[in-house]
Amino acid sequence: MTAATSKPPTAPKFWLMKGEPDECTIDDLANLPNQTVPWTGVRNYQARNFMREMRLGDLAFFYHSSCPEPGIAGIVQISRLAYPDATQFDAKSKYFDAKSKPEAPRWEHVDVQLVRKLPLISLATLRETPALADLTILQRGNRLSITPVDTVHWEQVLKLIAIN
């Protein structure tokens, strides 16, 4: 038995990131410089911690949330590791956090870059797919804006649109 059974630390991970189309749609992202956006505004420790775990090249589903047609709208990749969120110190921002100090920032975020837009995979379609029953965002009461996605779930979602 060798030590070769463990996975390389560089294996890309999969995530799902919820965004509100009111702020940035997948098409908005496509039109930004470098098709890249800083994922600012996360104010939940669990979601922040997931961003800290992200590595360059990890892939994420870009999910449209709080809108008429919620669902997966595209794929993005992590293009910059977590760094302090400037909006927490901006008193005019809706993400301002008076309790966070510049010498000890509470909130961080990654940057994400568009990989490809997908035909919208609606929340209803996700719910109708038995193989996705354990997908985190489909669990009762789940509100986390950033969640890990199992490899099998990632592949299953892509099967829904015959990409892979």
Added chain:
DNA sequence: GCCAACGTTGGC
């Protein structure tokens, strides 16, 4: 706008 579910706050 409703409301279930969950996270955060703060008094004790």
Added chain:
DNA sequence: GCCAACGTTGGC
């Protein structure tokens, strides 16, 4: 450290 009150999320 408990827990009630309050705020937020997010689909419907």
